[in-house]
Structure formats: C-alpha cells, structure tokens
Amino acid sequence: MALATASEAFVDILRQEKAYTIFGIVGSAFMDPLDLFPAAGLRFVSVRHEQNAALMAEGFARASGRVGVCIGQNGPGVTNLVTGVAQAYANHTPVVVITPSVTSASLGTHAIQEVDQMSMFAGITTDQFQVNRPDKIAWALRNAFRAATLTNGPVQIDIPRDYFYGELDYQELTPTEYRVARVGARASEEDLARAIQVLRSASNPVIVAGLGVVNSGCRAEVAQLAERLAAPVATVFQHNDAFSTEHPLGVGPIGYGGSKAAMRVIADADVVLALGTRLNAFGTNPHYGVDYWPHAAKFIHNDIDPHQIGRNRPVAAGLPGDAREVVQQLLAALGPAEEDLQLKLSKRIDVLRSVKETWAEELDELxxxxxxxxxxxxxxxxxxxxxxxxxxxxxxxxxxxxxxxxxxxxxxxxxxxxxxxxxxxxxxxxxxxxxxxxxxxxxxxxxxxxxxxxxxxxxxxxxxxxxxxxxxxxxxxxxxxxxxxxxxxxxxxxxxxxxxxxxxxxxxxxxxxxxxxxxxxxxxxxxxxxxxxxxxxxxxxxxxxxxxxxxxxxxxxxxxxxxxxxxxxxx
Known part of the structure; x- marks a missing residue:
C-alpha cells in the first residue's frame, strides 16, 4: 500500500489497463487527473463535441477489440455523450464512460451543471458505478473495466468532482488480479442435439453470420462448418466482415442495400442457422421489393445472450453461447462427412457461382x-x-x-x-x-x-x-x-x-x-x-x-x- 491522491490512483489504473487513449473535451471537473495524463503516458484526444468523443471511443474499441474510454465535463458535457454511448450499447461495444459530477456537497441542490447522470445512462449501459467516497475510486474504475470487458458493452463510472482531491491507501494491481478474460460459453448437450437433428434433416441449409462471429474471431471455423454442411453463408445487415464473398460459399449481406444473391439464396432455405446475431427485425425487412426471409424454414439461433433466442421468432433449436465455441461444438457433433459431401458441395458451389455472377451483373447495371x-x-x-x-x-x-x-x-x-x-x-x-x-x-x-x-x-x-x-x-x-x-x-x-x-x-x-x-x-x-x-x-x-x-x-x-x-x- 502507498499513500496516493484519488487522481493518482485514477490515472494509474488507466495506465495499468493500457487505456492510453482517452477521448473528451477538457473540463474543470477532471482537470486534476488530466494534469497527470502526460506523466502516465496517456493521450487525451480533445474533440470538438462530446458525442464524437463517445463515438471515437466506440470506433477505437470496435477496430481493436480493446476497451475504449471517453470522458465529459459534468452536466452538458455528459449529456452530449449520450448518443455515442447509446451507439456503443446497441453495437455491443466495450466502452468505459467516465462522468464526473458536481461536488458531493452539491448533489441534489440543483447546482450549476447538475443533472441526474446515473438515471440518464441507466438504459444504455451494461453496468454503472457511482463513487460515494474518494477511497472507492480505484475499486469503481477497476470494476468499470472488468464489467465492460465481460459484458461487451458501455459501463459508466460517476465521480463527484471533489473526490479527485481525496487521499487513499493505494494498492497497485495488474488487471489479471481483479478480472478474467471473457470466456466463451457453450451450448448445452440437449440444445446441441436438437440443432444437429434439424441440420441433418436439412436439404438446403443456409448460415447467417453476424457480429458474434466477428467478436469471437471464428470466420475460419464458420467456413469449415459451411463446407461440412454444403451451406451458403450470408452475413447480417452491416456486418459484411463476418464472412467474405471470396469464399465460394459466401453470398454477401442480407438486409437494406445488401446482396440480391444472398437474398435469393436464403429465400430457398429450409433451415437457417444464425450464428452470433440477434437477427434484428430491420435487418430482415423486404428489400429490392422482395420479401426474401424464408418464413417456413426451421430456425436455429445462436447468440451469446440467451435472452435474445426466441425473442423475435420461434426456434427449432436455440444455441446460447459464444459463436466460436458453438461452431466448434457443431463441428464435433456432426462427425465425419458423408461420402457424397464433395459432390454435394461442388454442385452447391456451381449454383452459387451462377447466382453471384447474376447479381454482380445486376449491380454493375445499377x-x-x-x-x-x-x-x-x-x-x-x-x-x-x-x-x-x-x-x-x-x-x-x-x-x-x-x-x-x-x-x-x-x-x-x-x-x-x-x-x-x-x-x-x-x-x-x-x-x-x-x-x-x-x-x-x-x-x-x-x-x-x-x-x-x-x-x-x-x-x-x-x-x-x-x-x-x-x-x-x-x-x-x-x-x-x-x-x-x-x-x-x-x-x-x-x-x-x-x-x-x-x-x-x-x-x-x-x-x-x-x-x-x-x-x-x-x-x-x-x-x-x-x-x-x-x-x-x-x-x-x-x-x-x-x-x-x-x-x-x-x-x-x-x-x-x-x-x-x-x-x-x-x-
């Protein structure tokens, strides 16, 4: 233990978390810790509007897979963060949102620049921490990073501005001493068996890959599964990077402004296996004048959040869990390929090549x-x-x-x-x-x-x-x-x-x-x-x-x- 100011502890934890880039606009509420940023090797990116600070933190996290960090002056600076934080919440992006508030003595007095910063973010964060004494800053900030990492979403830490000047016995900890890496959950054997039964009965299965495939880094495993099933792979609206059309089984994105090839392929599916996606209703709306979603097809749904499975459409089988883990489970459970798989795969690829070429010609015309x-x-x-x-x-x-x-x-x-x-x-x-x-x-x-x-x-x-x-x-x-x-x-x-x-x-x-x-x-x-x-x-x-x-x-x-x-x- 060492005596430290709350500002020193705050900045040192950012350093320990390797959160070297923080987005915001300078404000008097956090000027004391800000003064320490250069000594800690932290970069403060001074934006021109706090909404963009939250959006930059989200872009940083989405591109890197690491936690983004943003901060705003209490009151109007914090209210400006809301849209960007809501974006991170909708996109399942880990961001730590630091919201300094009015002094602890001013809370509830309608002080200048006072708003209820906790209720404002309650519906658009996956966790919240409100510091109630200076020596809790270290605990709260560590937990904010822990929660953002584990929930894959934005987490708020609210700190009365006078608490930065407090003192505490500070124990330097590495992140591994207070949090673990996000571990992929697996589907139950019962759910897996149900999904395998549906897949074995399919004559024309189609895979739809979403954000969970991106976050878990399992494009290669999805390709293996697609080849094992001789199944085309479409991507979800706005997640073209979940699978490439350069793969012979890749057909592109469904949804608004997407690929007619993907829509024509999925329209004929008798089983749809959705991997790592909520499959938001907007992403399956009719487009190009075509209601392409195969409403009669059996639906197998994988999402890391069990609450999303069965939420918007009935499922023949639900597979809650990390996309990589679930795909690996499916590959193991399917076992050796049938003797005629290569022939079936070759025929499927020939059909898909024609469908993709037709769409490419149409797109060139458009x-x-x-x-x-x-x-x-x-x-x-x-x-x-x-x-x-x-x-x-x-x-x-x-x-x-x-x-x-x-x-x-x-x-x-x-x-x-x-x-x-x-x-x-x-x-x-x-x-x-x-x-x-x-x-x-x-x-x-x-x-x-x-x-x-x-x-x-x-x-x-x-x-x-x-x-x-x-x-x-x-x-x-x-x-x-x-x-x-x-x-x-x-x-x-x-x-x-x-x-x-x-x-x-x-x-x-x-x-x-x-x-x-x-x-x-x-x-x-x-x-x-x-x-x-x-x-x-x-x-x-x-x-x-x-x-x-x-x-x-x-x-x-x-x-x-x-x-x-x-x-x-x-x-």
Whole structure:
C-alpha cells in the first residue's frame, strides 16, 4: 500500500489497463487527473463535441477489440455523450464512460451543471458505478473495466468532482488480479442435439453470420462448418466482415442495400442457422421489393445472450453461447462427412457461382452510366473500387452511404464499422477517427452523406490537430435523402425540411488544414480517393451526386398513407 491522491490512483489504473487513449473535451471537473495524463503516458484526444468523443471511443474499441474510454465535463458535457454511448450499447461495444459530477456537497441542490447522470445512462449501459467516497475510486474504475470487458458493452463510472482531491491507501494491481478474460460459453448437450437433428434433416441449409462471429474471431471455423454442411453463408445487415464473398460459399449481406444473391439464396432455405446475431427485425425487412426471409424454414439461433433466442421468432433449436465455441461444438457433433459431401458441395458451389455472377451483373447495371450529376450508386462503386484491401471502412446511415453493403467485401473481421441498430446519423467519421487511433497501421475511410457530414464536420479540426489521417468521403446531394424518399413515397413530394444548402465541404476542409478535393465526374473519383490516401493527412473528398436519384426507403414497413380529416388539411 502507498499513500496516493484519488487522481493518482485514477490515472494509474488507466495506465495499468493500457487505456492510453482517452477521448473528451477538457473540463474543470477532471482537470486534476488530466494534469497527470502526460506523466502516465496517456493521450487525451480533445474533440470538438462530446458525442464524437463517445463515438471515437466506440470506433477505437470496435477496430481493436480493446476497451475504449471517453470522458465529459459534468452536466452538458455528459449529456452530449449520450448518443455515442447509446451507439456503443446497441453495437455491443466495450466502452468505459467516465462522468464526473458536481461536488458531493452539491448533489441534489440543483447546482450549476447538475443533472441526474446515473438515471440518464441507466438504459444504455451494461453496468454503472457511482463513487460515494474518494477511497472507492480505484475499486469503481477497476470494476468499470472488468464489467465492460465481460459484458461487451458501455459501463459508466460517476465521480463527484471533489473526490479527485481525496487521499487513499493505494494498492497497485495488474488487471489479471481483479478480472478474467471473457470466456466463451457453450451450448448445452440437449440444445446441441436438437440443432444437429434439424441440420441433418436439412436439404438446403443456409448460415447467417453476424457480429458474434466477428467478436469471437471464428470466420475460419464458420467456413469449415459451411463446407461440412454444403451451406451458403450470408452475413447480417452491416456486418459484411463476418464472412467474405471470396469464399465460394459466401453470398454477401442480407438486409437494406445488401446482396440480391444472398437474398435469393436464403429465400430457398429450409433451415437457417444464425450464428452470433440477434437477427434484428430491420435487418430482415423486404428489400429490392422482395420479401426474401424464408418464413417456413426451421430456425436455429445462436447468440451469446440467451435472452435474445426466441425473442423475435420461434426456434427449432436455440444455441446460447459464444459463436466460436458453438461452431466448434457443431463441428464435433456432426462427425465425419458423408461420402457424397464433395459432390454435394461442388454442385452447391456451381449454383452459387451462377447466382453471384447474376447479381454482380445486376449491380454493375445499377451502378453504371455516365450521366452528370452522377448517380449515387455509381459514386459508391467508384469509391469502393479503389479502397485498399486492408482498409477499415466506417459508413453512415443515409440514402447513399446506407446502401454501401452491396459494394464492400472484407478479407478480415473488424474492417466494417456500420452505424449499427441505433440508426444514428453523423457517426461514421468520428467512428473512423477512433478506429485509426486504434489501428494506425491500417488505412481508414469514412463514407457519409452531406446531412450526416454536417453533424460531424467539426471533427476535421480534431483530425488535423491530432494528426489522424482518415479519409472522409462526403456524398453531396444537398438533402436528407432517406427522409426525402419517404416524402416522395407517402407525402405527394411535399419536401419539407429535407433540402439542404451546403457550403463547399472540400474548401471548408482545406480551411481547417486538411487535404480537400471536390469531384463532379465519376471518372475522377478513383484518382481523388487514391490521392487522399497518399496525402497521409486528414482528407475530405466531396462527391457531387444526383439529388433526383433516391434509394429504396429504409422503413416502408413503418409507414402508412397519410389520412387527413379536418377540412383545412385535406388539400
């Protein structure tokens, strides 16, 4: 034991946890520990809005598999963190959220910058710790890291700001002395036997791989299982990196903006084996005008959270557990392959090759043409054509960037950082900045629409100040295109609130100190993207796209034709 201030203990635990990068905006509430960051070898990334601090922490964690950390000034700084923390919660991302509060004597007095910071985060964190005395800071911070690691989600530690000045007997501990690594759970023998029975009876099984496959790093094992079953492998919406279409059995993502090949294949399935996914209802909504989900198929569901199994659709067998562990169990239980497996596998691959080639031709047609202003899918095609193979790609929600799923494939997991099921707009660039700090050796690119970009443009200044060479691509059609599509479909083209008057985003980027270029011709996109990567500095490539070309709506299932009864509104 050694006498230490609470600030010293706090900073030393961050150092012990190797949490060397912390995202936030400087605030008086945590200035005492912040003063110690340089001595501890910690980097404080000063952002321009705390929402982006949480998003960067999430991007850091998703790209690296390690815990991200963010912090905000009590009150308004903490309220600004909420959207990014909710994003981490929806995406099962381990983040420690540090929320200094008003002084302990001021709690409950409606002091300046006082809000109830615990209840605010109760529904979007997997655990919470509120420090009630200075000598509990070390215990609480260690437990925050322990909980974030074990629950794979954001965890809050709330600290009255005066407690940083307290003193305690501090015992230096390594993380292994207070937490263990997340251990993969296995399915029960009874559940496994039920799943094997269903799989043995299948004539046309299809595997759907999700985030659990990425997090457990079991793409190779999933490939073995697919080959053992002669089963195509689709990926879940926004998780293209769970399996590659370069594998002969890989067919791409289902869901919005996904692969028609995957949808056509899964439509014919008699058994669907979902691995490492909640299989969110939005990710199986009809798309391209096709209700592709095989409602009569038997469903085998694996998720690490048993609460998710059977939640949204009935199961023929449920396999709670870590995806890697469960896949290994299935492989062992299936035993030796049947004599005719190679023949069956060869025939299946031949069929899939034809299905994939047909979709590739359709996609080329959808993304072809040379009209000006260029079609959004042509722009996406040209951008994704030159993205380096090892690049990490972050995408936004939106009429253009949201349809990227059809155009990207990944050799490795943790390369695709979609916005996730929160569906928040303006998240891609900040997520990408965090990813780049986690994986500085990898090229990183963010793809956003102009509406999303307008919400995160200020972080170009952060990228310049901190020297983070991320390429930001802005698809500019001067509108909130996803919402405009809804007005087109349901409100007789009354475009209210969806048109945007934008500046020259590339010029703004240059004014901030970044490399900036504007592209109007699709033939110039490749050179512009490659130049942005070569610049090895924060870069913004603005691409002008046709505002009249709108993608499929996100939520046709959630809309109805409007009804107006009052006479003043009928017209």
């Amino acid at each position: 993304s072809g043409g040379h009209q000006l202003p260029m079609a959004p899918k042509r722009a996406l095609r040209e951008v994704t054509r030159v993205i380096p193979r090892d690049a990490i790609v972050a995408s936004d929600v939106g009429n253009i960037s949201g349809t990227i799923g059809a155009f990207v494939d990944f050799a490795q997991p943790r390369q695709f950082l979609g916005p996730g099921t929160l569906g928040s707009i303006g998240v891609a660039y900040s997520t990408a900045l965090g990813a780049k700090l986690a994986r500085p050796e990898r090229p990183v690119i963010a793809i956003s629409g102009d509406g999303a970009w307008s919400m995160t443009i200020q972080e170009v200044m952060t990228a310049v100040t901190e020297g983070i060479p991320v390429v930001g691509v802005v698809m500019n059609n001067s509108q909130y295109g996803a919402e405009k599509r809804n007005q087109y479909d349901y409100f007789d083209e009354r475009y209210y609130g969806t048109n945007l008057d934008n500046p020259d985003f590339s010029a703004v980027a240059r004014a901030m100190g970044a490399f900036g270029v504007k592209v109007d011709d699709p033939d110039d996109i490749g050179d512009a993207i490659e130049s942005a990567f070569r610049a090895d500095s924060p870069s913004v490539v603005e691409i002008t796209v046709d505002s009249k070309v709108l993608a499929e709506p996100y939520r046709r299932d959630a809309f109805q034709k409007p009804v107006r009864h009052l006479p003043q509104y009928r017209s």
